[in-house]
Amino acid sequence: MRITDILTQNSRLYRDKIALVERIPARSARKELTWHQFYTMSCQLANGLWQHGIKKSDTVVQLMTNNLEWLPIYFGILYTGAWAVPLNFRFESDKILMCARTAEPKAFIFGPEFIEPIDGIRQELADCVTLWIFAGPKETCPDWAVCFDTFIAGQKKDHPPEIDAGPDDDAALYFTSGTTGAPKAVLITHQNLTHACEVENRHHGQTHEDVFLCIPPLYHTGAKMHWMGSLLMGGKCILLNGVKPEWILEAISEEQCTIAWLLVPWAHDILIAIENGTIDLSKYRLEQWRLMHSGAQPVPPSLVERWKQYFPCQAYDTNYGLTESTGPGCIHLGIENSHHVGPIGKAGYGWEAKIVDKQGNHLFANETGELIVRGPGVMRAYYKNDLATKEALKDGWLYTGDIARYDKDGFIWLVDRRKDMIIYGGENIFPNEIENFFLTHEKIKDIAVIGVPDERLGEIPAGIISVKPHCMICEQDILDFQQALPRYKRLRKIFFGDVPRNPTGKIEKPKLRRLYAEDKRKDPQKLMH
Known part of the structure; x- marks a missing residue:
């Protein structure tokens, strides 16, 4: 089955049921699409692209912020057999150009926010891009592009182009975030995408009646693959533009959301707003909210423990994944294990996992090594990067670059990124362990620990600390608090900042x-209000 077959089926089964809702709290705006409207918009785009010469295995770049048309456009590209290439909307012109040169798209679909940066680079892409489609208001469409509404007008709505394609065909290029280096192009297949649907549904048991709140950017595998559990069941999705705590809770209350995936900073901000009285939970209808899950970064156990104090009836799950594993789910804690806060969990549905040393030998309890995973979600390759592919894929195993360990119960604990490890006087220090410790401090909102060069010791651990609103803390408070840490893990430099x-x-x-x-x-700033 191709991922597009699920949308086709949903249009038939749930024709007039709501599929997508877009909420823009800053403008008090709300729009929605039924499953049939979702399908017909995708078909119209696919037929338009097909007529323009976009065929199987071509590439189409999609550079847009979250909106109601994002997913129909994504599926419209896939219906042609072309590869969808969603780009990070925070990429600046140089990275947009770098990614586009790698993908060599024949068409480029972009939102109104990107007119200026794209205009500055489009001449450099003239050898490959033959079609620029503007997904924004017609009156602001640049003269070198065609407006999306104009492009799809008059195109067939009832079915997409007929193509010879199957589950093993390539579907999309996703670029890694580049947090530890230059973004790499990850080639994934239709089978990868459909397996993501199955994994998410097996883990969280979405039904047609569930309502999923989606806040993270859709260009990233995380948000979209979590939604795909609802796609499989024809469930409603709420796309929320904005991350203020009150906006999140209003959306959950007014749309009667049952599942929300929250990044750590958003969950943290909600807790701070509850604790300082900015938010009164009694004003919201939240009894239907059955699951909050998190991931995309190590989740501090202290955050989950605090969350359970305010939402004791909610199920909780931690999810782990990579772009290279087609998003989250290769490791997950499991709703049934939410009492076991701290680890990222065990291998997910259809997945295998191991922790290995540098020679690839399997490690066991409390031995620290690299986490590797194997399953139907593993990428095809790093596109146009044979060396990186060879380093990451060995005998079907994906080497994640993440450092992990097992506990005595077989749960996997994520220690840190291999590239973030600090070598302090010959000792290996994992910043995540120190960050989790400091996040238990009642006045600390966020912290990042990095290695700072030192002539004698190689590197020393430094902390950049963000303080909660209306709180005051000084360097001596930090020095006193960290006495509970082993000496070699204590911060040697302290900075206060974002x-x-x-x-x-x-x-x-x-x-x-x-x-x-x-x-x-x-020099460290000594005091922060």
């Missing part, structure tokens, strides 16, 4: 290293 995170919640450590580790003259 902790930047990308749209999927991961700390942007390369940016912090440029700001702090590469400037030895920077």
